[in-house]
Amino acid sequence: MIVDGSEGSLKKFLADLAPVDQVGADSRAAMLATRSIKTTSKAWAIDMAISMVDLTTLEGADSPGKVKALCSKAVRPDPTDPTVPMVGAICVYNDMVKIARTELNTLGGKDIAVAAVATAFPSGRASLAVKKLDTQDALNAGANEIDMVIDRGAFLSGRVGEVFEEIKIIKQLCGDKAHLKVILETGELVTYDNVRKASYLAMLAGADFIKTSTGKVTPAATAPVVLVMLEAVRDYFILTGNKIGVKPAGGIRTTKDAIKQLVLVNETAGPEWLNPSLFRIGASALLNDLLMQRIKLRTGHYASANYVTMD
Amino acid sequence: MSRIDVNKTYKLFIGGAFPRSESGRVYEVKGANKKFIANPSLASRKDLRDAVVAAKSAHSGWANATAFNRGQILYRIAEIMEGRSEQFIDEICELEGVTSKAAKIQIEEAIDTWVWYSGWCDKLSSVTGSLNQVSGPFYNFTSPEALGVVAIFAENKPSLLGVVRTLAPVIAGGNAAVLIASENYPLSAITLSEVIATSDMPAGVVNILTGKSSELAPWVGAHMEIDGVDVAGLSKKQEEELRLVGADNLKRVFRFSSINHPDRITSFMEQKTVWHPIGI
Numbered sequence: 095m096i097v098d099g100s101e102g103s104l105k106k107f108l109a110d111l112a113p114v115d116q117v118g119a120d121s122r123a124a125m126l127a128t129r130s131i132k133t134t135s136k137a138w139a140i141d142m143a144i145s146m147v148d149l150t151t152l153e154g155a156d157s158p159g160k161v162k163a164l165c166s167k168a169v170r171p172d173p174t175d176p177t178v179p180m181v182g183a184i185c186v187y188n189d190m191v192k193i194a195r196t197e198l199n200t201l202g203g204k205d206i207a208v209a210a211v212a213t214a215f216p217s218g219r220a221s222l223a224v225k226k227l228d229t230q231d232a233l234n235a236g237a238n239e240i241d242m243v244i245d246r247g248a249f250l251s252g253r254v255g256e257v258f259e260e261i262k263i264i265k266q267l268c269g270d271k272a273h274l275k276v277i278l279e280t281g282e283l284v285t286y287d288n289v290r291k292a293s294y295l296a297m298l299a300g301a302d303f304i305k306t307s308t309g310k311v312t313p314a315a316t317a318p319v320v321l322v323m324l325e326a327v328r329d330y331f332i333l334t335g336n337k338i339g340v341k342p343a344g345g346i347r348t349t350k351d352a353i354k355q356l357v358l359v360n361e362t363a364g365p366e367w368l369n370p371s372l373f374r375i376g377a378s379a380l381l382n383d384l385l386m387q388r389i390k391l392r393t394g395h396y397a398s399a400n401y402v403t404m405d
Numbered sequence: 406m407s408r409i410d411v412n413k414t415y416k417l418f419i420g421g422a423f424p425r426s427e428s429g430r431v432y433e434v435k436g437a438n439k440k441f442i443a444n445p446s447l448a449s450r451k452d453l454r455d456a457v458v459a460a461k462s463a464h465s466g467w468a469n470a471t472a473f474n475r476g477q478i479l480y481r482i483a484e485i486m487e488g489r490s491e492q493f494i495d496e497i498c499e500l501e502g503v504t505s506k507a508a509k510i511q512i513e514e515a516i517d518t519w520v521w522y523s524g525w526c527d528k529l530s531s532v533t534g535s536l537n538q539v540s541g542p543f544y545n546f547t548s549p550e551a552l553g554v555v556a557i558f559a560e561n562k563p564s565l566l567g568v569v570r571t572l573a574p575v576i577a578g579g580n581a582a583v584l585i586a587s588e589n590y591p592l593s594a595i596t597l598s599e600v601i602a603t604s605d606m607p608a609g610v611v612n613i614l615t616g617k618s619s620e621l622a623p624w625v626g627a628h629m630e631i632d633g634v635d636v637a638g639l640s641k642k643q644e645e646e647l648r649l650v651g652a653d654n655l656k657r658v659f660r661f662s663s664i665n666h667p668d669r670i671t672s673f674m675e676q677k678t679v680w681h682p683i684g685i
Binding site: 394396397399 | 454457461624627628629630650653654
C-alpha cells in the first residue's frame with residue numbers, strides 16, 4: 095500500500111514526486127516526432143493504430159442513426175477491404191450505449207467495447223450522487239468501459255483527497271463489469287507537474303486507463319503531455335507491477351499524428367504498451383485518414399476522401 | 406562601402422504559407438544569358454500531396470463564396486499586380502531575354518486577363534446555364550458547378566502570361582488550383598504567389614509549386630483527389646501517360662489554345678440539372 099487514502103498521505107506522496115523538466119519533455123517529444131516510419135513498418139503502424147481507435151461521437155446532435163452508422167464503420171472501417179482490422183471501441187454518451195451495443199452485436203462486432211462518458215461529462219460539475227447514478231445508468235445499459243472526468247476544480251484547489259475518493263467510488267461501481275478510464279483534462283491542468291500528479295492520483299485510486307482530455311477543451315492530447323503520462327505509467331508499473339493504459343484523445347487527426355503517438359509509446363512505456371488493451375486513441379476524423387493512407391500503401395497512389403465514408 | 410546583397414529565397418506557396426520543399430532540395434535556374442539567377446525549391450511528391458490537401462480543404466469555401474465576391478478577389482489580384490509590375494518586368498527580361506517593352510506588353514496582357522476572367526465570375530451561370538423545356542409540370546434548370554481540385558502545368562513562355570491564362574479561368578469557376586510552374590521559367594509564378602497572398606484570396610485556393618514537371622506529372626495523374634488537369638506545360642507523351650493513370654478517377658484533362666475563352670472556365674466545371682415541381 096503506497097498511500098492509505100487519507101488526504102495527508104496523498105498530499106505527501108504527490109509532493110514527493112519529482113517535478114517534470116518542462117523543456118526536456120518538450121524537446122524529447124519533438125525529437126521523437128521526427129522519427130521516419132516507412133513501408134512495412136508504416137503498414138503495421140496503420141493497422142495497429144486502427145485497432146486502437148476509440149471511435150467517438152460526443153455531440154448534442156447525436157442520433158441513434160448516427161451511432162448505428164458509426165458502429166458499422168467500427169466493424170468494417172473500409173467496406174471494400176475486409177483485411178482492415180476492427181477498431182478498439184465505440185465511445186458515446188450514456189443514452190446511446192444500448193443502441194451501440196445491440197448494433198455492434200448484430201454486425202458481428204462483439205469484441206468491440208462500448209465506452210460511455212459518465213460522471214457529468216465533460217465538466218464534471220455535478221454532485222457525487224448524480225455522478226454515481228450517471229455511471230450506474232451506463233453500466234446498466236451495457237457499457238464495457240466508463241470514461242469518467244475528474245473534478246479539476248477540486249484538484250487545482252489542492253483538494254486531492256476529494257478527487258481520489260470520487261475515482262475510488264466510481265471504480266467500485268464499475269467492479270469487474272467495466273474498465274475505468276479517468277479523464278484528466280490536461281488542457282485545464284496548466285502544468286506538466288499537475289499532469290504527472292493527476293496521473294498518479296488516478297492510478298492510485300484504481301484507474302485502469304488514464305486519458306488526456308474530453309476533446310471539448312484545447313489544447314488536448316499534445317505530445318509532451320502524452321509523454322509525461324506514459325512516463326507516469328511506466329514508473330507506476332516499476333513501483334507496483336500494475337500495467338495502466340493510456341488514452342490520448344482530442345486533436346489527433348492525421349496518420350502522422352497517430353504514428354507519432356505510437357513512437358512515444360514504444361520509446362517511453364515500451365513495446366508491451368503497443369496493444370489496444372493498454373493504449374487507445376480517442377478520435378473521429380483520424381480513422382478516415384488512416385484508411386486513406388492504407389489505400390495509398392496498397393495502390394501506390396494518393397487516395398481521395400470521396401472514397402471513404404462521411405461521418 | 407558597398408552594401409552586401411540581400412538575395413531572395415525562392416519558396417513554394419502552399420495553403421497560404423511559403424514553405425521550402427519538405428525534401429530540402431533546390432535547383433538552379435539560369436537566365437537568357439546563361440548566368441545563374443536563382444535557386445528555387447525543387448518540389449517533391451510530398452509537397453504536391455500537401456498542396457492537394459490544402460486545395461481540397463479550401464475548395465468548398467471558395468466554391469460557395471458568391472460569384473460576385475470571387476470576381477472581386479480576381480480583380481484585386483489585377484490591382485496588386487499593377488503595383489508590382491516593375492518586379493515582373495525585371496524577372497521576365499532576365500529569364501526570357503526579351504526587351505523591357507515586350508515584357509511590359511506581357512504583364513499588361515496578364516493583368517487584363519485577370520480583369521477579363523473576374524468579369525466572367527458572376528455571368529457564367531447566366532451564359533452557360535439554361536432553363537430547360539420539359540414535358541411536365543416542372544421547372545428544369547441547369548447551372549455550372551466547380552469540379553474540385555485542378556492541377557495546372559504552366560507553359561514555359563510567355564512565363565507570366567502563360568501562368569495567368571491557365572490559372573485565372575480555373576479559379577474563376579470556383580475550383581482550387583495546384584499550379585506547377587515551368588521548370589526553367591518559374592520566377593513570374595513565384596512572384597505571382599506573393600501577389601495572391603496579399604489579395605484577399607483565401608489560403609489554399611491557389612498553391613504554386615516549382616520543380617520538375619516530369620517528376621510530378623505521374624503523381625498528379627494518379628492522385629485520386631485531383632479532378633482536372635490543364636497540361637499546357639507537358640509534352641504530348643507526358644500528357645498521354647498522365648491520361649492513362651488519370652483514367653482511374655475520370656480526370657478531365659485539357660490542353661487549350663492561347664486564346665482567352667469562357668470554355669476554359671466551364672471545362673473544369675460540371676453542369677448540374679435540378680427538377681423542381683411547379684406550384685410548390
